[in-house]
Amino acid sequence: MKSVMIASVALAALVAGAASAKTLVYCSEGSPENFTPAVNTTGTSFDAARPVYNRLTEFKRGTTEVVPGLAESWDIADGGRTITFHLRKGVKFHSLKDFKPTRAFDADDVIWSIERQWKPDHPYAKVSGGKYDYFNDMDMPALLDSVTKTDDHTVVMKLKEPNVAILANLAMDFMAIGSKEYADFLLKKGTPEQFDQAPVGTGPFAFVAYQKDSVIRYKANKDYYGEKALVDDLVFAITPDATARYAKLKAGECHINGYPRPADLAEMQKDPTLKVLQSPGLNIAYWAFNTAKPPFDKKDVREALSMAIDRDAIIKDVYLGAGEKATTLIPPTMWSFDAKIPDVPYDPEKAKALLAAAGVKTPLEIDLWYQPVARPYNPNGKRIGEMMQADLAKIGVDARLQTYEWGEYRKRLENGESMTGQMGWTGDNGDPDNFFFLLGCPGGKAAENNIPKWCNAEFNDLLVKARTVADQAERAKLYQRMQQIEHDEAPELLLAHSIVSEAIRANVEGYKQSPLGTHMFEGVDIK
Amino acid sequence: MLAYFLRRLALTIPTFLALMFLTFIAIRLVPGDPVEVRVGEHGISPERLAFFRHELGLDLPVWRQFLDYVWRLLHGDFGVSLATQQKVLTEFLTLFPATLELSFFAMAFAVIVGVPAGAIAAVKRGSVFDQALMTVSLFGYSMPIFWWGLLLIMFVSVRLGLLPVSGRIDLITYYFDQPTGFMTVDALLSDQPGAFLDALRHLVLPAIVLGTVPLGVVARMTRSSMLEVLGEDYVRTARAKGLSPGRVIGVHALRNALLPVVTVIGLSVSGLMAGAVLTETIFSWPGVGKWLIESIGRRDYPALQGGVLLVSAVVILVNLVVDLVYGAVDPRIRHGR
């Protein structure tokens, strides 16, 4: 069979010259919902759209540094309330079989793409479900006052209040800029939903075809203005099963496996044909104590339970080493991280003493909610829950494990129905505010995402103040003070930041892991 | 014959109606809100939640939702998937050829191996071959196929590297249009040498896994049916007339023994669809079985509803066809009831 294969490959190369082209195959973990990031929420869909699109600002590949994208430069005026974007000239959109662009990218495309998510009377507002979760979650409607063009290559964005994180927000996937010409063309044709199924963008790769649950194909955009694609074709081989992804990588059927299983890493590292890349993830897993429910209104009880958990064992057996103990809400790689914050010790004896001192009678019965699905920061909520349960039993705390279907779980936690529960967060844009807002209390009332329902006036004031300070060193000081407060008050036990692993073939060059958990393929070559 | 045909056809209509009702009710009862489930750690405001529920018609009374549902079904509208915003029918039709192709090859494997093996076992009744085959067949239809699939992947693909682990074709070497959705057919149409063989290589493991249970059943069925026929007078007569044993067995006995086997194959369609759910999940095979499971996980009501309905419709239709063919072949059946 093998010789037949080789012969046929050789023959194919002879017959069709295209077969000798360089193809980079990425083994992806699932099917995209569609190709318009604005209407999606999953990393899988973002990955599938990212090769095609650009944004006004971008994250430099492999970092969270914000760099110019379709906006070549920008001026900030009016105390941070007005931002003028100077757009790149001569940027070409991709062509599809039935669509050839007649003009280059300009200000109309920017305004069209923002208004689709913003204005309900936009012709595309209702297309593909009309849900713009990220646009709303990032508070864009509350933040944006107006977006207007002054000429074809200048867009002025006015904000209702200054927010230093806006440039990072604009670099996020949901702010991808599409072609208004393409949209109008489809509207006339009567098939607007095609806009989200067969994307046209300006990015390093142009979309070719998508076969549901099977494969996505792209080809290199020769006219790309930025870092160019070094291969001719990019293929996403959709392979939800981790065993299959590994085997395909080993067999050379794909070059990059974005989500290897922790259990397989040791074997992969021994394999000379593979390379394992690892970097700390921009995330946090925590165990929240509901401070509104006794006895968790007492700080000593929260500290006692925190000390009872053997997090080293959890990291060893559940994260299989692919995680590090967390000391603060933000991972150590993020600016403003305070390395001086001490670790919470594992000390069951002291925990017992603290509980007794707090006047809590054992056995204490609590409920412990565990996450029903694997998340990037928590590979197995159930397993962690079982281990915590066993640890808590040692200090006389009887934890009842409980969970709900994921949507229901999150909602009930947000409503404050649990006594204690697992939760976590994955950073969106590399800004510390994107983590600390989790413990915010706007108007003195715990926000939805504030799972411990913990309100600390000083913490919240610092959070609000930090948003208006432009100087990064100044902001870092505020965030460091907040880290100290959180450590002292222990509203939650910070479990771990996961370490993100990816596996690639040894002959893949130039691939960089992203701290944001994204996968990018420009500048990647096969030797 | 026409009367039988019409009566049989009429019998499927209430089943279809009940099926619509069943899928509709079942899916209303599934816990978890279809809007809520799509929201990540970010959460969603109550106003926007209400807005989307309204958009989906989830705020209407249940009976109104059902009438709307039936009305749209009658117009061939199976709804729109919440996850992808694509028409459910379109998604089904995109994925169904993969399931059909897999099921076809699984059944082909079961028949091509099972029928001759069963026939030989019957002829050599009591021999070592007979006993071995019956043991294999017993293990075949007792097999937890999800485990069997994992084992085969482990040894054949991963350890020995003989066959691909998942997918339908080598994506690096081959790329062609897919007018039919059947990879083997499209590969033949594509003029790319080697593509067809490669598509077959990708089919081997999943087809064996899905075909294991039917293989056990078909082999046993052929054997016992053959035993019965071999005992019949006309076979004895043929033998007595001095026809060669090969001819007696091959032509006379086997042909008559195959009738019940054909029925079994028809009845296996339902089982194949159930098996496809597990097989596709293990092999990341882009078919409707995996799609249904994923739709449950996503609380994708319309996809689940339409998917169950369409899969069941296929089963009902195949059974109908089997019945009709059987009725045409065997007059006792059409006058039976």
Add this chain to the structure above:
Amino acid sequence: MAADVTASESGDSGAAAVLAQPSPLAAFWSAFGENKGAAFGLAVFGLVLMLALAADLVAPYSPIEQFRDAVRAPPVWETGGSWRFILGTDGDGHDMLSRLIYGARVSLFIGFSVMCVSFVIGAALGLAAAMTGPVVDTAVTRLMDLIMAVPSLVLAILVVAVLGPSLTNTIVAVTIVYLPRYVRLVRASALGELNKDYVTAAKVAGVGPFRLAWSTVLPNCLAPLIVMAALGVSDAILEAAGLGFLGLGAQPPTPEWGSMLADSREFIRSDPWIVTLPGLAILITVVAINLAGDGLRDALDPKMRRG
């Protein structure tokens, strides 16, 4: 699917023709005993049953105790294995042997529960359909057609999706899936029986419908029903394991074989025994029951025995 066919097909035993007319039970036992495969199947099944019943005494550890110091310990025959955990431990540090033994209890419980419930409900519905007139008959028959139309696992998944995954709901789902075959069998036998002279005579003599069902119809279709029930146990175990594998069966820390397999899929390369053993347990149990069930059928049905 297997039992649909096996129940109606002729057997493979080489039993000799029965010469005299001994008591039915003795005839049954002698026929069953002559079938070596069936006897072997019954013996293995008996062993599994004993393990399940005596799990508390036999299993070395509790099935939910976690040994943090020995997570994913290899079984005794692998390098690094020890007699402490004969079959090794899983990803949570549970002792595999103990979990497999307690898993037998779960699987057999599911199998027998499904069998009992579907036997009773199936017989009741089947008799009702056959004896209480066309309205009930049509309703029951249509309902069964509907259940048969949806592929078994898909229907079971749908039921579990509605009720939520748990051990009880697994039993409910699998029972619903396997109900039609019992109903159809009882209904068909009853209809055949009701046309016979002695039943007509009994009716004329004023025997009430319930007594009629109980004393004349049911005994006459009991043999195939028992065979179907026996083989139904293995089908139920397989189906439940499939649900467990998809994460829709019994929930942790219940040691259910299918979910044990699914939970440990990630270790298939690094620690293959964690995945291999539960599957093997399922296979052995199902094969044993099918062997014994086939023997039961052959022994109960003299016509088929001759086949």
